Amino acid sequence: MTATIAAPAGRRLLRKGRPGAWFVWAAVAFFLLNLAALILSVVVNSFGTRWFDGWLPESFTTAWYAGAWDEFALGEVLSVTLQITLIVVALSLLIGVPAGYALARRDFPGKRVVMFLLLLPVLLPPITYGIPLATVLYKVHLAGTMTGVIAANLVPALPFVILVMTPFVEQIDTNVESAARMCGARTRQVFARVLVPLLLPGILAAGILVLVRTVAMFELTFLVADADSQTLIVALYSAAFTPGIRAAQAIDAMAVIYMALSALLLLVALMFVNPTQIVAQVREAPSE
Amino acid sequence: MAVEAPARPPKAPVPRRSGLRHRLAERGVDRVLFLLVPAVLVVGLLFVYPMLYGVGLSLQPKDGGGPLGNYTGFFRDSYERSTVWKTLRLAVPAALINVGASVPIAYRLRGRFRGRRLLTAALVLPVTLGTVLVADGLLRYLGPKGWFNRVLLDTGLADEPVRLIYNYWGVLFSLIITGFPFAFLLVLAYMSGIDPTLERAAATLGAGPWQRMRRIVLPLLAPGLATTFVLTFVLAFSVFPSATLVGEPAGETRVMAIAAYQAAFEKYDYSMASTIAVLMGVFELLVISVALLLRGRLYTGPATGGKGS
Numbered sequence: 333m334t335a336t337i338a339a340p341a342g343r344r345l346l347r348k349g350r351p352g353a354w355f356v357w358a359a360v361a362f363f364l365l366n367l368a369a370l371i372l373s374v375v376v377n378s379f380g381t382r383w384f385d386g387w388l389p390e391s392f393t394t395a396w397y398a399g400a401w402d403e404f405a406l407g408e409v410l411s412v413t414l415q416i417t418l419i420v421v422a423l424s425l426l427i428g429v430p431a432g433y434a435l436a437r438r439d440f441p442g443k444r445v446v447m448f449l450l451l452l453p454v455l456l457p458p459i460t461y462g463i464p465l466a467t468v469l470y471k472v473h474l475a476g477t478m479t480g481v482i483a484a485n486l487v488p489a490l491p492f493v494i495l496v497m498t499p500f501v502e503q504i505d506t507n508v509e510s511a512a513r514m515c516g517a518r519t520r521q522v523f524a525r526v527l528v529p530l531l532l533p534g535i536l537a538a539g540i541l542v543l544v545r546t547v548a549m550f551e552l553t554f555l556v557a558d559a560d561s562q563t564l565i566v567a568l569y570s571a572a573f574t575p576g577i578r579a580a581q582a583i584d585a586m587a588v589i590y591m592a593l594s595a596l597l598l599l600v601a602l603m604f605v606n607p608t609q610i611v612a613q614v615r616e617a618p619s620e
Numbered sequence: 621m622a623v624e625a626p627a628r629p630p631k632a633p634v635p636r637r638s639g640l641r642h643r644l645a646e647r648g649v650d651r652v653l654f655l656l657v658p659a660v661l662v663v664g665l666l667f668v669y670p671m672l673y674g675v676g677l678s679l680q681p682k683d684g685g686g687p688l689g690n691y692t693g694f695f696r697d698s699y700e701r702s703t704v705w706k707t708l709r710l711a712v713p714a715a716l717i718n719v720g721a722s723v724p725i726a727y728r729l730r731g732r733f734r735g736r737r738l739l740t741a742a743l744v745l746p747v748t749l750g751t752v753l754v755a756d757g758l759l760r761y762l763g764p765k766g767w768f769n770r771v772l773l774d775t776g777l778a779d780e781p782v783r784l785i786y787n788y789w790g791v792l793f794s795l796i797i798t799g800f801p802f803a804f805l806l807v808l809a810y811m812s813g814i815d816p817t818l819e820r821a822a823a824t825l826g827a828g829p830w831q832r833m834r835r836i837v838l839p840l841l842a843p844g845l846a847t848t849f850v851l852t853f854v855l856a857f858s859v860f861p862s863a864t865l866v867g868e869p870a871g872e873t874r875v876m877a878i879a880a881y882q883a884a885f886e887k888y889d890y891s892m893a894s895t896i897a898v899l900m901g902v903f904e905l906l907v908i909s910v911a912l913l914l915r916g917r918l919y920t921g922p923a924t925g926g927k928g929s
Contacts (some may be wrong), residue, residue, distance in 0.1 A: 352829070356724045364742055367797065369767050370757040377760055387770065391685035431659035433652075440649050446660065451668050455908065456849075457858030459877040460901040461667060464674025467890045485664050490659060509858055519651075548750040551877075555884075569752045569861055572759075574815075580760075587756050602741065 371591070378584035400585040403578070404567055410593075416553075417546045419482050423541050424489040429535060431490075433527065434499030437506070450491040458551035461487065467556040476558035481520040484552040487522070489545065500534030501527075501545045533604075540601040547597060565589050648897055678895035690895035694696070700879060700896075704903060707875040710788070710863075711856040712907070714795035718803035718852045726808040727837065747801045754794045754875030756866035759785055762793070768822035790866030791873045794857045803852045811837075839918070850908050857904050876900045 341489070378390025378396055388568060435443070453461065456483045465484055466475055474480035504527070514525045528535070547565065554566045568590055644650065655699030681689035696701050725743070729736060746754065762768050764781040784790055789806040814837060822832045860877040876896055884893030 352724070353728060356728050360723070360725055360739075360743070361799070366761075366768070367746060370754070370761040370797075373760040373767055374753075374757045379919075389768070392881035427658045427662060434655040438650070438651060438652055440646060446656070449668065453663070455854055455905075456901050457854060457877070457904060459860060459880055460672055460897045460904070461674075461896040463880055463884050463890075463893050464677070465666065465670040467672055467677065467894065468882070483666055486662060490662055494659060508643070544748060548748065550750065552751055552859065555881075560722045563723055564750055565750055568756070569730050569865075572752065572756050572865055583756065584760070587753050590753060591749065594753075595745075598745065598748045 333368040364390050366368050373583045374587050374591075377590045378581055382583060389396065396579070396585040397589075399579075400582040402572060403582060404586055406564075406567075406589065408585065409564050409567045410589075412561060413547065413593075415436075416478060416481055416485065416561075416563060417543055420485045420489050420546045421542050421604050423482070424486060424493045424534060424542055425539055426509050428490050428493030428538070430523075432494045435455075435494065436498045436501035450494055453487050454495065458488065458549070459555075460556045463483065464553075464554045469556055475556050476561060478561050480541045481553055481563070482558045483560050484556040485549055487552070489547070492545070493542060496538040496541065497531070497534055500531055504530050536604050540597075540604055544594070544597050544601055547594065564593065625651070627653075637862075644685045650885060654699055656851065665673055672821065673871055674894040675898055678890050678898050679728050682747060682889050682891050685904060690892050691899070693892075694895060694899065703876045703879045703896075704899070706873060707859070708907070710791055710795060710859060710873065711834070711853055711876065714792055714856040715803075715849050715853040717796055718799045718806070718856075719849050722804040722807035722848070723838075723841070723845070726804060726811045729808060730811045743804055744801045746797050747805075751798050751859070751861045751863070753793060754797050755790075755862040757861075758790055758794055758797075760864050762790065772847075785866050787868050788872050791862050794862035794866055795859060798862075799855050802855060803848050804835075806848040807843060807844065810841055810848070812841050813844075844917045846918065847912050849913050852912070854904065857900075857907075876903075 362563060376388065379392045379394065381391045382389060383392050435447070463488065464486065469475040469480045469483065474483065508530070509522055509525060512522050514520070518524065547563070549563075550565050550569060553563050554569065557563070557566055564586075568586050571578050625912070631799040641650070678690055681687075681693070682691070687695065729740065749757075761764055762784040764783075769778070769781040772782060773780075784793070819832050819836055820838075824837050827835065858877060859875055860881070863869060863873045863875045863878055869878055877900065878895050880896035880900065882897055883889050
């Protein structure tokens with residue numbers, strides 16, 4: 333009822349605020365236009381032969397992709413990226429989901445301290461803890477290995493999973509668990525048969541977000557990795573940081589490959605997750 | 621929410637032997653907490669220990685000079701000291717712009733209309749681009765031969781290419797491009813949490829659009845905006861790739877992150893690097909606590925209309 337009455341009223345309100353609305357839409361259009369042009373100039377450049385002057389390169393080629401693939405050993409870099417990301421996702425879910433459960437269901441002395449410690453890695457800039465962490469990892473000879481990179485990436489990923497999962501667990505009625513226990517289920521069974529199926533949307537959401545974040549995480553990987561354990565984003569930075577040595581087009585070809593990977597991940601993520609919903613739930617977690 | 625330990629009725633007859641366990645369970649300490657142990661171990665080992673180690677390291681300067689030698693050295697050296705100002709000069713405006721621009725856009729986008737999902741997705745897309753890619757794109761797009769300058773030259777808006785990269789502006793743009801979608805997403809979520817009937821009620825009482833915005837929406841949104849500011853500020857504060865790629869890493873945009881990185885991996889002075897890292901954390905938390913302190917003075921409560929709330 334209210335909806336049918338409200339709809340025309342809402343439209344009228346919109347019409348009244350017209351000049352403001354126009355300005356906002358113009359700003360949005362300007363932002364999106366520049367963004368599209370920015371992305372497009374990288375894409376066009378990666379396909380161009382020579383582009384000194386004029387609106388477009390002189391002619392087009394795909395040679396830069398083959399070149400970049402060989403020169404930057406992208407096959408290997410991609411496989412390392414995927415391995416690191418998947419292991420980080422698996423580990424952070426495996427450790428984070430039970431922890432999120434415990435935090436959601438129990439009120440114990442010192443809970444605030446634990447929550448604060450979990451919030452800090454999310455709030456501090458990665459460089460702040462990345463440099464001491466890299467120092468420690470170099471000392472124990474883990475820096476430059478896949479293990480070291482995975483360990484470093486776990487630091488922001490694990491608290492993130494816990495913060496996302498806690499509100500999800502809170503939404504599940506405790507009676508469901510009690511019922512399962514009454515029927516004789518043990519803790520392991522309660523988790524495997526009751527909680528995990530119910531939490532699956534949350535687990536998927538957290539996993540995908542960690543996946544996206546780990547692929548995009550530059551600072552920590554950069555500080556800890558060496559040539560054999562670097563992810564795509566670090567390889568891209570290294571190439572872009574030493575211009576002149578590499579052709580700009582080859583760097584852009586790599587950038588496009590990175591972009592394609594991210595876009596693919598975003599598409600998959602949007603299929604499973606409603607972005608505003610995730611954020612709204614994350615918001616509630618820290619304010620406990 | 622009923623998340624308190626359910627009183628565990630099935631275990632009513634507690635044997636005297638397990639009195640301690642029972643009492644602990646009443647305070648929420650039972651075997652469920654074992655699930656927390658791996659996470660606490662990981663965070664302790666990989667975050668708390670390195671942080672404490674870093675603080676300890678920062679108090680043992682390489683060149684001597686007492687435990688606080690590095691800190692006084694940092695503030696005495698004007699080249700190092702200026703990094704604080706350079707970082708804040710980038711991060712604070714970027715965060716303010718991101719939050720400020722998100723409010724009107726999210727306000728227009730919260731209703732239901734055709735293409736809303738698509739537009740939201742387009743605005744959120746740059747989140748996945750990452751700072752490195754955006755920096756690379758800015759070099760192409762805003763460069764002297766890039767499309768942006770070409771448009772300016774061809775339309776006669778400028779006589780010579782405008783210099784927008786390798787300086788402060790390039791870094792600021794990259795921070796806005798990567799930070800805005802994030803801020804927008806958060807603000808949109810907060811905005812959706814405000815009951816539209818409140819505004820409608822105000823409209824029936826004769827409030828114009830501007831008044832509704834200023835008296836109803838903004839006060840309810842303010843705490844969320846403070847949180848958003850904090851989170852985008854954190855993102856902008858750790859600016860590193862864009863400051864080196866599109867900035868002027870030796871001068872105008874030599875931010876604290878660059879100083880810390882150079883100390884660690886170019887001068888191999890891990891003690892000084894830890895000092896700068898610690899100071900980075902301190903300055904960032906300082907700004908955050910000011911923002912959160914201001915937030916504490918704002919109204920926080922239900923943003924829904926209806927009975928008794």
